[in-house]
Amino acid sequence: MSATALPASSPAPWLQRYYFLRAGVSIAWILLAVLVGRQNPAVGAVLLVLYPAWDALANYIDARRTGGLAANGTQMLNFVISVLTAVAIGVALTAGMAATIKVFGAWAILSGLLQLATAVRRWKQAGGQWVMILSGAQSAAAGAFFFKQASSGIPLDVATVAPYAGLGAFYFLLSAIWLTIKTARAKARQG
Template sequence: MTDAPSPQSETRWLKSYYTLRFLFSAAWAAGAFAVGGSGVPGIAAALLIAYPAWDALANYLDARRSGGFARNRPQAANAAISFATTVAVVLALGRSTDAVLAVFGIWAIVAGLLQLGAAVSRWKRSGAQWAMILSGAQSALAGGFFVVKAKAGGAPALEMIAGYASIGALYFFISAFWLFAGDRLRRHRHG
């Protein structure tokens, strides 16, 4: 078990972390929208595999930097689930885009609820978690929508997931901005 970081250290980490998550999600969504229905299945498949793989790595790093896995069970669980989702996406790609969308839907539900749990646990220590709470709830709702669309069949999976990633990018941007603005306001009051 790692010692708990100080509130200042955790806030510094979260500013960097949320900024990095924003940049990746925005770039991923832009790439996915660009590929969209262009008929380049290899690039689309790579993007679909990369998204949960990145999430697994990001949650792993967050748990480690925020006091370890025992202290950050939602992030640790999210890392494991995102890794398993990466494998499930690889398998689903061999079946259909509807299967891929269903995998993403189930993952979005579980990951969203875990993100919500992580944000609630950080609320007192780090503040600026309201956007992550909203993001977790929205992710769970979007996941349910993905599952319904996958059952109906024929949904444009990559474009739908790109829209989801775009909204996630916005939440990460808001969280980073809120933390940066809070630091600036505190420095202005005390300086």
């Protein structure tokens, strides 16, 4: 198979749709966080819990589509960690926003490393994974930055997470576009 050809069973069409969905949900989350959650702490709290809960669901859906959780160990771990994080954020919210952002930071580190590992595993099957590798690395770095913010004494709220979500949306959108172009080129070469 050439570097541009896609096999008939290529996961690229699924990943295109999946990455577009992930970008869209992230954009919607950002809008809700900035426009509603920032002014309404209860909505902000729900949004903070929903972010890793959505990540868990997205990892489950993707893994199910590509052989199941048992066949996708990094996604299974990401699913479990994201579910536990959603619960932990709910608990941390009772201790304050600094504790919540620290939990979110720990999750960003772990989920970023697992996303990076998933992208490396998919490289040969789907291509277009260099963006997801960058995204995973950025997520891990952002997690460390969340710890710094949480310890700095600056005011924190749901909007603290919005730039992180924005970068995630950008990376998912870029990956979707990359795979769309790659698929179109491969189809054009095949006639």
